Amino acid sequence: MDTMKSSAAPPTMQQVARAAGVARSTVSRAFTKPGMLSTETVAQIKSVAASLGYVPNQVARALSTGRHGNVALIVPDVANPFFPPLIRAVEAAADAAGMCIFLGDSDEDPAREARLVGKLSAQVDGLILASCRLAEGAIQALSGRLPIVLINRDVAGMDRVLIDSAPGVAAAVRHLHELGHRCVAYLAGPASSWSNERRRIAVLDTAQESGLEVIQIAPRRPSYEGGMAAATIVRSTRATAVIAFDDLVAQGLLAGMARMGVHAPAGISVVGCDDVLATRTYPALTTIASRPELAGRMAMEVLLEQLAAGKSSGAAHMLNTELIIRATTGLPLLR
Amino acid sequence: MDTMKSSAAPPTMQQVARAAGVARSTVSRAFTKPGMLSTETVAQIKSVAASLGYVPNQVARALSTGRHGNVALIVPDVANPFFPPLIRAVEAAADAAGMCIFLGDSDEDPAREARLVGKLSAQVDGLILASCRLAEGAIQALSGRLPIVLINRDVAGMDRVLIDSAPGVAAAVRHLHELGHRCVAYLAGPASSWSNERRRIAVLDTAQESGLEVIQIAPRRPSYEGGMAAATIVRSTRATAVIAFDDLVAQGLLAGMARMGVHAPAGISVVGCDDVLATRTYPALTTIASRPELAGRMAMEVLLEQLAAGKSSGAAHMLNTELIIRATTGLPLLR
DNA sequence: TTGAAAGCGATACCAC
DNA sequence: GTGGTATCGCTTTCAA
Numbered sequence: 001m002d003t004m005k006s007s008a009a010p011p012t013m014q015q016v017a018r019a020a021g022v023a024r025s026t027v028s029r030a031f032t033k034p035g036m037l038s039t040e041t042v043a044q045i046k047s048v049a050a051s052l053g054y055v056p057n058q059v060a061r062a063l064s065t066g067r068h069g070n071v072a073l074i075v076p077d078v079a080n081p082f083f084p085p086l087i088r089a090v091e092a093a094a095d096a097a098g099m100c101i102f103l104g105d106s107d108e109d110p111a112r113e114a115r116l117v118g119k120l121s122a123q124v125d126g127l128i129l130a131s132c133r134l135a136e137g138a139i140q141a142l143s144g145r146l147p148i149v150l151i152n153r154d155v156a157g158m159d160r161v162l163i164d165s166a167p168g169v170a171a172a173v174r175h176l177h178e179l180g181h182r183c184v185a186y187l188a189g190p191a192s193s194w195s196n197e198r199r200r201i202a203v204l205d206t207a208q209e210s211g212l213e214v215i216q217i218a219p220r221r222p223s224y225e226g227g228m229a230a231a232t233i234v235r236s237t238r239a240t241a242v243i244a245f246d247d248l249v250a251q252g253l254l255a256g257m258a259r260m261g262v263h264a265p266a267g268i269s270v271v272g273c274d275d276v277l278a279t280r281t282y283p284a285l286t287t288i289a290s291r292p293e294l295a296g297r298m299a300m301e302v303l304l305e306q307l308a309a310g311k312s313s314g315a316a317h318m319l320n321t322e323l324i325i326r327a328t329t330g331l332p333l334l335r
Numbered sequence: 336m337d338t339m340k341s342s343a344a345p346p347t348m349q350q351v352a353r354a355a356g357v358a359r360s361t362v363s364r365a366f367t368k369p370g371m372l373s374t375e376t377v378a379q380i381k382s383v384a385a386s387l388g389y390v391p392n393q394v395a396r397a398l399s400t401g402r403h404g405n406v407a408l409i410v411p412d413v414a415n416p417f418f419p420p421l422i423r424a425v426e427a428a429a430d431a432a433g434m435c436i437f438l439g440d441s442d443e444d445p446a447r448e449a450r451l452v453g454k455l456s457a458q459v460d461g462l463i464l465a466s467c468r469l470a471e472g473a474i475q476a477l478s479g480r481l482p483i484v485l486i487n488r489d490v491a492g493m494d495r496v497l498i499d500s501a502p503g504v505a506a507a508v509r510h511l512h513e514l515g516h517r518c519v520a521y522l523a524g525p526a527s528s529w530s531n532e533r534r535r536i537a538v539l540d541t542a543q544e545s546g547l548e549v550i551q552i553a554p555r556r557p558s559y560e561g562g563m564a565a566a567t568i569v570r571s572t573r574a575t576a577v578i579a580f581d582d583l584v585a586q587g588l589l590a591g592m593a594r595m596g597v598h599a600p601a602g603i604s605v606v607g608c609d610d611v612l613a614t615r616t617y618p619a620l621t622t623i624a625s626r627p628e629l630a631g632r633m634a635m636e637v638l639l640e641q642l643a644a645g646k647s648s649g650a651a652h653m654l655n656t657e658l659i660i661r662a663t664t665g666l667p668l669l670r
Numbered sequence: 671t672t673g674a675a676a677g678c679g680a681t682a683c684c685a686c
Numbered sequence: 687g688t689g690g691t692a693t694c695g696c697t698t699t700c701a702a
Contacts (some may be wrong), residue, residue, distance in 0.1 A: 060695035078423040088413040103438040289661030395679035
């Protein structure tokens with residue numbers, strides 16, 4: 001078996017120029033400012049280029065222009081079901097704009113996130129930080145060097161898209177209250193998470209309005225396992241309903257409760273967050289829908305605008321949420 | 336609010352050289368081959384560099400060396416639960432090796448995949464193509480230009496990591512046979528998928544050994560919805576058990592059957608593939624475990640070896656699968 | 671409308 | 687050990 005790379009180095013602009021009988025600069029223009037050339041020249045060059053399989057070398061271009069045509073997206077956990085749709089949307093939007101994306105997984109670790117940013121920032125035109133765990137000072141320092149868009153992190157003066165859980169959470173609390181619940185638990189997410197704080201406050205505020213008691217519980221990790229492990233704690237409280245930080249935690253809780261013979265909605269009411277599991281839990285999960293794909297697309301759009309404008313608008317872009325009632329919420333069990 | 340980027344263009348090697356009173360080449364060596372320089376010179380240059388905040392420009396370096404420190408990972412669908420763990424593993428392994436990853440989503444479209452490869456190939460040292468949908472000729476042409484590792488695509492002579500479903504599928508078929516099933520359906524995946532073909536053949540072969548009848552069904556798409564829609568078809572056959580292309584299809588089938596009042600395992604036995612849903616279906620899904628994270632890690636390792644060796648080993652790296660019996664398989668319902 | 675030539679910021683080969 | 691210089695592939699004045 002021949003394992004040599006067939007000599008064929010990618011064709012360079014020079015070769016296209018020679019084959020087309022024009023100067024390198026002309027080839028360059030054919031790709032970057034076709035308007036400056038005669039229609040025929042452009043057509044001819046493009047066809048020659050295509051037949052040679054020529055693709056402009058982004059790296060060389062970057063060296064000369066300072067623009068890389070890349071953006072980096074950093075998330076805390078690729079495998080958390082909230083992120084794949086978001087990643088997909090960012091990728092699609094970037095691709096549509098002719099850009100490529102670097103993906104970084106910080107694994108919820110600020111130090112790792114900082115390292116990633118360091119390595120990536122020299123190769124990109126901008127950064128999208130989803131659920132950024134960096135200290136606010138670090139973020140601001142960065143924003144002095146590079147266009148940045150934050151997702152679900154609220155730093156005044158910076159471009160950010162925020163999924164505002166408050167409306168959905170408020171609806172959920174009222175929904176539970178109307179069903180007759182008088183004590184609900186909030187199964188929290190990471191303390192450093194803006195979304196978690198936002199949700200926690202919304203639960204507290206709305207509950208107070210309705211005279212509902214709230215018990216706060218902090219699982220070890222915002223995961224299926226964390227939710228499952230929290231079941232015994234939930235069981236030991238007076239809460240007849242639970243609002244979980246996200247769908248994964250809710251699903252774990254459902255499983256943990258079921259293991260103890262407590263089934264939703266009869267034995268306990270459960271509300272998730274994000275709606276990334278659709279009807280795929282059993283029973284189908286009542287949840288607060290977040291539209292991560294929308295957040296991803298918007299973040300990329302905002303970044304492109306920032307790139308075009310040459311400066312940050314510093315605006316917060318709010319995305320709404322809504323309660324989706326499925327089968328895990330019902331009348332409270334009196335105990 | 337001040338939105339200006341702080342003017343400071345990053346310092347260049349030239350400036351460091353001037354400030355340190357040495358030549359540019361010396362500065363370069365201080366960073367890349369310190370052994371060639373006197374200890375003092377290196378120390379002095381490094382300190383000057385540090386005080387100026389100098390960081391070597393990766394892009395310029397890449398242009399001149401041809402090594403970028405990046406690899407690209409292309410998948411057909413980021414949101415398919417099989418891929419996030421794989422992506423995560425590739426990212427982690429790349430990071431450990433000091434490399435960054437580009438992520439491309441081909442959206443199952445060969446043309447899009449080709450475009451991505453074109454844009455990316457000039458910025459990376461190598462490519463990992465997961466479930467590649469490109470024509471074999473195109474892949475081979477690429478491998479002449481760039482180190483490549485394939486995942487779940489079998490092209491002779493190329494480095495590839497293959498999750499071999501055959502053992503797991505065989506175990507599943509025997510499991511069903513032992514339970515007393517005599518007719519099973521295979522709910523197929525995309526015809527162009529190597530994994531699907533491999534699974535289909537394994538079902539057929541093992542079934543024949545046991546004298547089991549097989550009915551083949553091709554859903555519209557390998558998705559939850561596709562599985563759900565296939566329920567009515569499954570119901571219309573004599574099959575008392577189903578092996579689905581993947582867990583997502585199996586989960587959809589479970590839901591579709593349940594909607595018709597048929598519940599697993601009493602009314603129908605269902606086996607999934609990949610084990611990416613763990614116990615999160617209801618009932619917990621019997622499935623053939625694939626370890627996508629292992630495939631991702633190994634692909635990156637193989638790529639790094641290929642990079643180090645300067646040539647492809649051309650080897651196929653097989654990953655095993657095993658049957659995990661949970662709650663969706665049981666005795667056949669006689670009808 | 672097109673061509674020639676000077677960089678962009680590093681590396682690496684060849685001298686000294 | 688260190689200094690000069692060609693080179694990587696492309697963009698971008700400046701002339702023609």
